[in-house]
Each structure stands twice: as structure tokens, then as C-alpha cells.
Amino acid sequence: xxxxxxxxxxxxxxxxxxxxxxxxxxxxxxxxxxxxxxxxxxxxxxxxxxxxxxxxxxxxxxxxxxxxxxxxxxxxxxxxxxxxxxxxxxxxxxxxxxxxxxxxxxxxxxxxxxxxxxxxxxxxxxxxxxxxxxxxxxxxxxxxxxxxxxxxxxxxxxxxxxxxxxxxxxxxxxxxxxxxxxxxxxxxxxxxxxxxxxxxxxxxxxxxxxxxxxxxxxxxxxxxxxxxxxxxxxxxxxxxxxxxxxxxxxxxxxxxxxxxxxxxxxxxxxxxxxxxxxxxxxxxxxxxxxxxxxxxxx
Amino acid sequence: xxxxxxxxxxxxxxxxxxxxxxxxxxxxxxxxxxxxxxxxxxxxxxxxxxxxxxxxxxxxxxxxxxxxxxxxxxxxxxxxxxxxxxxxxxxxxxxxxxxxxxxxxxxxxxxxxxxxxxxxxxxxxxxxxxxxxxxxxxxxxxxxxxxxxxxxxxxxxxxxxxxxxxxxxxxxxxxxxxxxxxxxxxxxxxxxxxxxxxxxxxxxxxxxxxxxxxxxxxxxxxxxxxxxxxxxxxxxxxxxxxxxxxxxxxxxxxxxxxxxxxxxxxxxxxxxxxxxxxxxxxxxxxxxxxxxxxxxxxxxxxxxxxxxxxxxxxxxxxxxxxxxxxxxxxxxxx
Numbered sequence: 001x002x003x004x005x006x007x008x009x010x011x012x013x014x015x016x017x018x019x020x021x022x023x024x025x026x027x028x029x030x031x032x033x034x035x036x037x038x039x040x041x042x043x044x045x046x047x048x049x050x051x052x053x054x055x056x057x058x059x060x061x062x063x064x065x066x067x068x069x070x071x072x073x074x075x076x077x078x079x080x081x082x083x084x085x086x087x088x089x090x091x092x093x094x095x096x097x098x099x100x101x102x103x104x105x106x107x108x109x110x111x112x113x114x115x116x117x118x119x120x121x122x123x124x125x126x127x128x129x130x131x132x133x134x135x136x137x138x139x140x141x142x143x144x145x146x147x148x149x150x151x152x153x154x155x156x157x158x159x160x161x162x163x164x165x166x167x168x169x170x171x172x173x174x175x176x177x178x179x180x181x182x183x184x185x186x187x188x189x190x191x192x193x194x195x196x197x198x199x200x201x202x203x204x205x206x207x208x209x210x211x212x213x214x215x216x217x218x219x220x221x222x223x224x225x226x227x228x229x230x231x232x233x234x235x236x237x238x239x240x241x242x243x244x245x246x247x248x249x250x251x252x253x254x255x256x257x258x259x260x261x262x263x264x265x266x267x268x269x270x271x272x273x274x275x276x277x278x279x280x281x282x283x284x285x286x287x288x289x290x291x292x293x294x295x296x297x298x
Numbered sequence: 299x300x301x302x303x304x305x306x307x308x309x310x311x312x313x314x315x316x317x318x319x320x321x322x323x324x325x326x327x328x329x330x331x332x333x334x335x336x337x338x339x340x341x342x343x344x345x346x347x348x349x350x351x352x353x354x355x356x357x358x359x360x361x362x363x364x365x366x367x368x369x370x371x372x373x374x375x376x377x378x379x380x381x382x383x384x385x386x387x388x389x390x391x392x393x394x395x396x397x398x399x400x401x402x403x404x405x406x407x408x409x410x411x412x413x414x415x416x417x418x419x420x421x422x423x424x425x426x427x428x429x430x431x432x433x434x435x436x437x438x439x440x441x442x443x444x445x446x447x448x449x450x451x452x453x454x455x456x457x458x459x460x461x462x463x464x465x466x467x468x469x470x471x472x473x474x475x476x477x478x479x480x481x482x483x484x485x486x487x488x489x490x491x492x493x494x495x496x497x498x499x500x501x502x503x504x505x506x507x508x509x510x511x512x513x514x515x516x517x518x519x520x521x522x523x524x525x526x527x528x529x530x531x532x533x534x535x536x537x538x539x540x541x542x543x544x545x546x547x548x549x550x551x552x553x554x555x556x557x558x559x560x561x562x563x564x565x566x567x568x569x570x571x572x573x574x575x576x577x578x579x580x581x582x583x584x585x586x587x588x589x590x591x592x593x594x595x596x597x598x599x600x601x602x603x604x605x606x607x608x609x610x611x612x613x614x615x616x617x618x619x620x621x622x623x624x625x626x627x628x629x630x631x632x
Contacts, residue, residue, distance in 0.1 A: 134313070134316070135316075137309075138316035140566075141313055141314070141316075141317050141607075141608040141611040141612060142317065142604065142607065142608065142611075143569065143570030143571075143573050143585075143607050143611075144570055145570060145571070145573040145574045146570070146573050146585070146588050146589075146592075146603075146604070146607060149588075149592050150321075150324070150325075150600065150604075153592045153595070226439075230444070234443055234574050237443075237574075237578075238574075238589060238593075253447060257447070257578070260454065260455060260462070264451055264455045264456075267447060267450070267451065268451060271444065271447050271448065271451070274444060275448075278439060278441065278444065279436070279439045279440070283439070
């Protein structure tokens with residue numbers, strides 16, 4: 001779908017930052033998505049002050065108490081507790097740490113890897129392009145969920161493995177779009193001019209073409225962050241992410257699925273958080289794509 | 299046309315070989331010993347070596363690959379280490395369940411997505427149009443993983459009308475001649491069995507189908523909007539044709555090609571999605587088995603499963619290419 005934006009005129013992203021920022025802030029989707037992500041960032045960074053309880057503190061006597069609006073709720077446990085009496089709200093808040101870490105780091109790594117290969121393939125064409133494109137096709141023949149589980153299972157569970165797995169799998173998304181965009185930009189007049197002025201290939205690629213590919217890339221990174229949050233949750237659900245004493249949304253979902261008969265809220269709280277986060281990253285990405293792409297803005 | 303197909307087949311073979319090589323190497327260069335997971339604590343080093351030799355894991359990686367590739371070309375996928383059964387048999391047993399699920403999800407997505415796109419086009423200038431757009435936008439953002447659990451809460455807890463896991467009620471003493479339970483029970487008119495299988499499939503099917511339905515709605519609606527202002531549609535409108543007939547008879551026929559191509563690509567993602575959705579609903583397909591195979595480091599089974607998924611991906615892509623060419627006369631002579 002992102003390929004559809006190919007053909008965009010140069011946006012001059014780096015040269016007029018204030019103009020670009022204003023274009024972004026005029027887009028309601030950017031504001032809505034961005035605000036929620038900022039809120040989440042505050043939760044993650046300030047979890048130890050914001051969370052009402054210790055997320056690991058157990059109280060067997062208060063197992064599976066419901067959230068505050070239901071009868072039988074325990075004061076102080078706003079979203080109820082799990083079977084071990086751990087506070088759901090605090091665990092959801094702490095869970096944002098792993099989710100955001102994975103989102104930011106994995107999406108950046110995937111983007112760096114994919115964009116580099118995409119730029120190289122789109123600029124040099126020929127045998128390099130053919131090799132990289134074939135690699136992308138082979139990569140895409142794997143179901144991503146299976147490949148990520150495979151990678152994490154062989155490397156060993158943990159946040160680092162999850163991040164590495166996401167980057168190794170999802171670079172193809174960036175590679176395909178950046179390659180198409182690079183091919184598109186390479187035929188533009190400003191590139192011909194840069195060649196005529198005798199600029200080196202590396203300079204043209206990095207200083208002329210890359211800034212014009214950047215808007216598409218930024219929007220894609222935001223969408224990828226949403227995907228990364230889901231993949232982390234999936235791996236936590238299967239039991240291959242961080243150790244079980246670190247609260248994660250996926251781990252809580254897995255637990256909630258087991259304890260469905262004891263209380264639906266154990267599943268609902270982390271699921272709602274996951275949903276809102278993915279929605280926010282999607283809104284942000286969609287909005288950025290519209291704001292940064294002059295063709296779509298028209 | 300035939301040279302085009304030959305080229306595609308050659309490329310498909312290269313891709314599939316690439317998948318095989320990468321998985322094979324990946325599984326062997328990384329730490330983790332499948333033998334260590336199957337021996338009892340008291341096994342002697344000699345026992346371990348014997349077991350390793352039994353599964354051919356004592357040879358060098360290139361030799362192991364050569365043996366595996368040779369057997370594969372003879373149709374021998376090896377023996378599962380954790381399940382102690384022929385991999386091909388296991389695949390033949392489980393793949394139909396996944397195929398039925400994936401195709402059911404595709405049918406739901408096409409019908410639902412298509413219907414919503416047509417309705418949205420009919421209501422294009424009414425006040426509900428932005429509402430439909432907003433809801434569709436929401437559906438576009440929600441992946442199968444979240445849908446699956448939302449459905450579990452909805453139909454498993456708040457209105458507990460659907461079974462939460464499995465493919466068929468074990469109390470139902472149904473006998474099947476083929477592993478295609480849903481299709482077989484429908485064809486042989488065992489309606490109560492069909493209903494039970496369908497009820498078990500309902501939630502995983504919706505979890506997989508709803509995100510695809512949203513994508514189909516968006517693309518088809520866009521194409522329909524473009525088609526509705528074409529000359530031939532305007533002419534038909536001047537002749538006094540109703541809007542419903544305009545959309546269904548004139549616009550839809552010409553708007554369907556872009557949707558077809560996109561649906562094909564998205565269907566390959568849907569097949570990938572079966573892995574986690576089958577896990578969530580305890581559905582006995584290849585995806586669910588794949589997760590167990592990975593956790594148990596069952597090398598022959600993982601290799602067989604990745605090949606099956608890779609082959610499905612390539613097959614669907616080729617079918618879609620052919621369909622798109624068939625649907626567009628201009629490409630037929632390209």
C-alpha cells in the first residue's frame with residue numbers, strides 16, 4: 001500500500017523543519033496517535049511512581065478480585081487482581097516498558113537494515129538489485145510469526161532476541177518501499193543535476209536521495225512500531241519473550257486466557273492496552289504519511 | 299503466456315530452495331540440541347551418540363543437507379523427533395484443517411468486505427458514509443491476534459455461545475473418510491456434524507477474516523468510486539438504471555481487478571496468521587503443530603512445515619498472478 005505513495009515530489013524535509021512540523025500537527029490522526037504514545041512513554045518511564053502497587057507483589061487472599069465497578073472489588077486495586085493477587089493496573093503500566101522498548105528499538109533496526117538495502121538496490125540496480133530482491137522474496141515466503149518463533153527459540157528467549165527477530169524479519173517491508181522510492185527519485189531532475197555537478201555516488205545517495213525517501217520511511221517506522229508491539233505480545237504469549245517475573249502484555253494475555261473462568265478482566269486489561277497502543281501507532285503512521293506526502297495532501 | 303508460466307515456475311523453485319537452505323542452516327548453526335531434549339537423564343554418552351547417528355545428526359552440515367534434499371526429492375520428509383511419526387503423514391493429517399480454516403476466512407473476508415464496499419458506495423453521499431469509513435479504519439488497525447482474544451471475551455465469556463477450542467466436539471462420535479471435516483460433513487449432508495465443526499471454526503475464522511475484510515472494503519470502495527464516474531457508468535445512469543444495479547452490474551465488474559491482486563497478497567499473510575490463531579484456539583492445524591515443533595526443536599518437522607508454508611505462499615502468489623492476467627484482457631497478450 002505504501003508503494004502507492006511513490007511519485008511524490010521532494011518534500012524538503014530537512015530544509016524547513018518548522019513547516020514540516022506544522023503540516024504534521026494539522027493532521028488530527030498524528031495528534032491523536034502521538035498523544036497516546038506520549039502518554040504511554042510517560043507511563044513507561046515513570047512506572048515506579050505512577051503504578052499504585054508493586055507489579056510483582058502477591059497477595060493470595062486477594063486472588064482474582066474484579067475491577068472497581070463490579071461487586072466484590074477490592075479498594076486500591078482499580079483494575080482488579082490476577083490469580084496471585086497481583087495488581088492488574090500496575091502490571092499493565094509496567095508492561096508498557098517492554099512494549100515500548102521493543103517497539104522503538106526493533107522498528108529502528110528493521111528500518112535501518114531495510115532502508116540501507118533498499119537504497120543500495122534501488123540506486124545500483126543490476127545484479128545487486130536482483131540479489132536483494134530475490135532475498136526479499138525468499139524472506140517473505142516464511143510466515144513471519146513462525147519465523148520469529150523459530151528465531152527466538154534457537155537464540156533463546158529475552159527482549160534482545162525478540163528485538164533481533166523482529167528486525168531480521170521485518171526489514172523486507174522497508175526494503176521494498178525504499179527501493180521503489182529510490183528508483184523513482186533516481187530519475188528526478190535534481191538527481192541528474194547532482195550528477196552533472198560531479199557529486200560522488202555516495203553523496204548523491206545520502207545527501208540528495210535519502211532525505212527525499214525519509215518521509216515515506218518515517219511513516220513506515222511508526223506502522224512498524226505497532227507491528228513490533230504485536231509480535232512481542234505474540235512471543236510473550238507463546239512464552240518466548242522475557243522471563244515471567246517481568247510483566248508484559250502478552251504474558252498477561254496468556255495468563256488471562258488460562259484464567260478465563262476465574263475472571264475475564266485478567267485478559268481484558270492487557271488486551272485493551274495492546275489494542276490502544278497498536279491503534280495509536282497506526283493513526284500516527286497513517287497521519288504522518290498524509291502529512292509528509294504532498295501528493296496525498298492534495 | 300506459457301513462457302511466462304515457465305519463468306514463474308523456475309523462480310518459484312529457486313525461492314523454495316532458498317527457503318529450504320536458510321531453514322536448514324539456521325537450525326544447525328545455532329546452539330540447541332534436539333537430542334538433549336529427548337534423552338532421559340541417565341543416558342550414557344554412547345546412547346546419545348547412537349541416537350544422534352540414528353537421526354543422521356552426526357554428519358557434517360553439507361552432508362546432512364545432501365541426505366535431506368535427496369530424501370525430499372523422493373518424497374521422504376523424514377521422521378518427527380518429538381512425535382516419532384512420518385513427517386509427511388503428520389502434514390497430510392494437519393494441513394487440511396489449516397486449509398479449511400484459511401479458505402473459510404477468505405470467503406468470510408471477501409463476502410463481508412465486498413458487501414460493505416458496495417453498501418458504502420451506495421451510501422456515498424449520506425451522513426453514515428463517514429461512520430462506515432471510521433469503523434473500517436478501526437478494523438484496518440486491529441490484527442488477528444487482538445481479534446482472537448476480543449472474540450474469546452465476546453463469545454466465550456459475555457455471550458458464551460461458541461466453543462473456545464478444538465475442531466470438533468470430542469463427545470460427537472463422528473467418523474470421517476477425509477481430513478476435510480467441514481467440507482466432508484457438508485457434502486455428505488451430516489448437518490449436525492457440519493454445524494459443530496462450523497461452530498468450532500467460527501472464532502478463528504473471524505479473527506483471520508475480519509482484518510482482511512477491512513482491507514478488501516477499503517480497496518474495493520476506492521476502485522468503485524473511480525469506476526462510478528467513468529463514461530459508461532454515466533451513460534447507464536442516464537438511461538435510468540438504479541444505483542444498486544449501476545454498482546453491481548457496471549462498476550463492480552471493472553473495479554474488481556485491483557482488489558483481486560491485493561486480496562491474493564493479503565491471503566498469504568492470512569495463511570501466516572493461522573500459526574498464532576490456531577494456537578490461541580487450540581485448533582489442530584499445521585500452525586499449532588509448528589509452534590510445538592519449534593519449542594521441541596523437532597528439526598525434521600520444522601523443515602517439513604516451513605517447506606509447506608513456503609510452497610503455499612508461492613502457490614497462492616502464482617494463482618493470483620494467473621487470475622489477474624485472466625481477468626484483464628490487456629495483460630493476456632503481454
